Every structure is written in C-alpha cells, then in structure tokens.
Amino acid sequence: MAFGERVPAELFGRRRNGVLVVSKSGEVLVNTPALTRRRARQIFEGFRLAADNRRALPPSAAVIYRVERRSVVEEKRVQAEGAVPGGEGPPDAGAREPRRPYPSSGGASALQVPPDESRREQA
Numbered sequence: 001m002a003f004g005e006r007v008p009a010e011l012f013g014r015r016r017n018g019v020l021v022v023s024k025s026g027e028v029l030v031n032t033p034a035l036t037r038r039r040a041r042q043i044f045e046g047f048r049l050a051a052d053n054r055r056a057l058p059p060s061a062a063v064i065y066r067v068e069r070r071s072v073v074e075e076k077r078v079q080a081e082g083a084v085p086g087g088e089g090p091p092d093a094g095a096r097e098p099r100r101p102y103p104s105s106g107g108a109s110a111l112q113v114p115p116d117e118s119r120r121e122q123a
Contacts, residue, residue, distance in 0.1 A: 001065055005072050016070050019043045024062040037068045044074065051078045 001007070001022070012018045015033035017040040023029050030047075034040040044066040051064060066074040 001063075001072050001075075003072055003075070007065075007067050007070050007072065009070065012067070012070070017068050019047055020065040020067060021047065022063050022065065040066055040068060044076075048076050051076060 001020075007020070011020065011028065011031055012033040015035065017035070017037050018031070018033040019040060020028055020032075021030035032043050034043055044064065047064045062078055064076045064078060065072050
C-alpha cells in the first residue's frame with residue numbers, strides 16, 4: 001500500500017478509520033477499526049511505540065498503516081526482530097571508555113593561595 005491508496009471497505013466493516021499491520025508477504029496481521037480519526041491516530045501511536053520497543057507485534061510484521069477515511073495517510077516500517085539500523089549490534093558490555101586520569105599532585109591550581117591573600121599574610 002502506498003500513501004493515499006484506498007483500503008477495501010471489507011477490512012474495517014462500517015468504520016472508515018483504523019490501523020493495519022501488514023506482513024512482508026502482504027497478509028494483514030492486525031486489523032483495528034476505529035470510530036474516529038483521533039482514535040486511529042492513538043492506536044497507530046501505540047503500535048508505533050510497540051514497534052520501537054519490539055513488543056506486542058507479530059514477528060513477521062513489516063509495515064503499520066494508519067487509515068483515515070479509507071485512505072492510507074501514514075506508515076511506519078518495522079524492522080525484523082534483532083535487526084539494528086546501522087548494521088552493527090550494541091557495544092560489548094565490557095568495552096567501556098577509559099576514565100580521565102587523576103590530576104597530578106603538583107598542578108592543582110585550586111590548592112594554591114590567591115596572590116592577594118599572600119600579600120595580607122606578609123604585611
């Protein structure tokens with residue numbers, strides 16, 4: 001389905017708005033009709049967040065469509081389980097950045113007495 005493409009009336013029955021979750025093969029996995037466009041947007045956001053967290057969606061899901069007035073108005077592509085956008089996995093848990101070195105004992109400027117206070121001590 002493409003943006004603006006009409007959705008068959010049989011999918012939502014008498015409703016005109018809703019959300020579709022479609023597999024890579026084109027099979028409709030989840031069909032959620034909504035009474036209003038606002039509710040369709042809320043359902044779509046729920047599915048989008050679930051897709052970002054990789055939960056509550058079938059593993060073969062590929063695309064989530066928001067339908068308003070029986071036309072596709074928004075889509076979200078879902079990656080396969082375990083796929084990472086950059087092609088690399090997360091960093092190894094043991095590979096951390098090294099800490100900054102401690103300041104040398106002789107170069108700490110906070111321990112030096114300011115020049116105006118040293119004059120008071122001499123006077």
